[in-house]
Amino acid sequence: MAGHVLAVGEALVDVVHRPDGTSAEHPGGSLANVALTLGRLGRDARLATWLGRDERGDTVRSWLAASGVTLAPGSDGAARTSVAQATLDDAGTATYAFDLDWQVPAGTAADAGTLAVHTGSIAAVLEPGATDVRAVVEAARATSTITYDPNARPVLMGDAAEARARVEELVRLADVVKVSDEDLAWLAPETAALDVARAWVHDLGAALVVVTFGGEGSTAVTATGEVHVPSRPVEVVDTVGAGDSFMGALLDGLWSADLLGADHREALATIDHATVERLLSRCAAVAAVTVSRAGANPPWNDDLEDA
Template sequence: MPATRPVAVLGECVADAFVAPAHDDAPGLRLDVLPGGGPANTAVALARLATPTHFIGRLSTDVFGRLFRSHLAASGVNLDSCTDATEPSTLAVAGLAPDGSADYSFHAEGTADWQWTADELAAAELVDAACLHTGSLALVRGPGASAVEELLCAVRPYSTISIDPNVRPHLVDPAVYRTRLPRWCALADILRMSDDDLSELHPGVAPEAACDTWHEAGATLVVVTRGADGVLVSYAGERLHVPSPPVDVVDTVGAGDAFTAGLLHRLHAAGLLGGRLDGLSWRQIEDAVAFGTEIAAATCAVRGANPPRVNSSAPACP
């Protein structure tokens, strides 16, 4: 497929408010607000890798929505398919543990990201994307989740479908994800899971056994990201372990989103997106996954979801 067709990313923008000590020992807390949200992070990382990227989101007209627009546009993301929304933006307050992991509390009731209608999403079909990536809360929060699933069905005949459930158990009961996951697998050419997702969706189940379940439901290429322990790849009945590069972790915010961007970027650069991914070689898969781990590691080395701007001139594996 021609590499000139863009990658489209659908989902939420979230204002990530990081807790910091107040100045001069004043009472209370100080919040440093950065643009985030899993799908938005992936779109930014893709565009910074020079992949033509369209973001499909409902962007509030409030102060955070203006922040999102500026951030996405500055990274080179095409916003033509976004909807101007009157509802407020979603806010997540993140506290960081000593190991750099983040613990979130969400303020997401009635916010802009979840109010999709079929008419609003109709514009997304005009993008003619080689790949549509979505996931996170966009696939489970009503009333828009059903409309998003309908869009995936509509574009699947000509677009590769990539899904990252990105389970948020404090905001949505994991049982909701479990109920919908077989439908997502039936649509997904690429399914990305983290160790945390796996523990929520299939507690006590070995990653390899979980991969078999997802393949049986229809997913073609499954990648399970395991932080410093690398990535488990499952495809066509075979497994591969790809190690993670060493990194001095500042925090892990946006690392999984950056990994997905790196993976999709390499597949796109090799002209492999646009279909069902049923003819990949292991060399192509390993190349794309390894590049994803490099982008994730670079994101872990800085504060917040701030993926690198990388010279993408090096060719992907043919």
């Protein structure tokens, strides 16, 4: 299937602080990581983002270009490149603090070749860009599959109940949602993660909601039931970018299954469980490689010969 995926959202530099007191800088950002994963898996990935014309911006641009990601026009209009401070615990799990500047480049929109528009994370909640993100998504539904990962950042999103309302506005527009159990524990602390996912399918209209449970694997909820796939055993270096690489692999799998594009919305709504299991297994393989490496460093296709 010819075409491309348009990711709309943040690209930035992660400054990673390790438990031993050392630190290192890595290019990243949730939407950039998704686009990078798609590029490394051989897909045409385009990213509408907001970078500065500075040294860190040059680092991010080179990193994306090396994996075949195309930046949308106007993506270099920021006064400075945003930074995320990621602090790792002894298990390699990251917590974040942010210095951000986010806008959607003028003119960003799906075109005739856009099979899917993906957004989420900071881009979907931080103004002034968040309002424009929603407008891009609403307009794109006519031609493209809409995919969404809330990737909750409590330090930026304020009150959890208000954040959940904003998140669910985008869930209503999405065909596919990927969300972590940690996100749902914050957004809906009184409700089991899979109960939230079921409501997002049956009440809000998503065709496929995938909940990731870290080392416990992932569960997909569809209108016809649920599928669970375990994670791959691996020695974890850190979890930076793991969920984003999972999301990129999910888009890649849906592309391979010929389920992207608005004209495939009905087929996506009736996706069979065998296909879902194959998708999640591939996602697990991609995420396992990512967590075995420092920073947001997803695999290339050649790294997945046995997946």
